[in-house]
Amino acid sequence: MRSHAITERAILIAEADRVFAIFIKQRDKWTCVRCHKPSPIGSKLFTCSHFKNKRYLKVRWNPANADGLHKYCHTLWEYDKKGEYLLFKQRQLGNVAVELLKKEAQNTSYHITNDQLKLIISRYKSLIGE
Numbered sequence: 001m002r003s004h005a006i007t008e009r010a011i012l013i014a015e016a017d018r019v020f021a022i023f024i025k026q027r028d029k030w031t032c033v034r035c036h037k038p039s040p041i042g043s044k045l046f047t048c049s050h051f052k053n054k055r056y057l058k059v060r061w062n063p064a065n066a067d068g069l070h071k072y073c074h075t076l077w078e079y080d081k082k083g084e085y086l087l088f089k090q091r092q093l094g095n096v097a098v099e100l101l102k103k104e105a106q107n108t109s110y111h112i113t114n115d116q117l118k119l120i121i122s123r124y125k126s127l128i129g130e
């Protein structure tokens with residue numbers, strides 16, 4: 001039973017990531033927020049970037065924490081989260097919201113249940129029209 005439970009959770013997290021990434025790409029109109037170049041819809045070279053790392057579950061499916069970026073621009077910003085990416089987020093969200101996002105990410109007592117994951121999945125599924 002234990003390994004079954006782990007598998008179910010892993011599947012739910014992967015599905016939440018999948019629908020959330022589509023939502024972010026659609027929200028950003030398949031256009032890179034860094035270089036402003038559009039990508040063809042469905043392009044594998046267009047990615048969903050997380051400002052605060054995905055290991056912080058509290059903000060993993062928060063749209064304020066995610067941006068549509070080219071693979072190339074994603075790589076650049078992945079290694080510049082205290083530089084150019086931070087400046088972008090401050091312009092995009094405002095300093096207060098960025099600080100809030102960081103604070104939420106650091107909430108180590110946060111736990112997300114499988115039922116909450118299912119809610120996230122159904123919410124983003126309806127937002128992307130699945």
Ligand SMILES: [Zn+2]
Nearest residue numbers: 032035070073
């Ligand atoms: Zn780009």
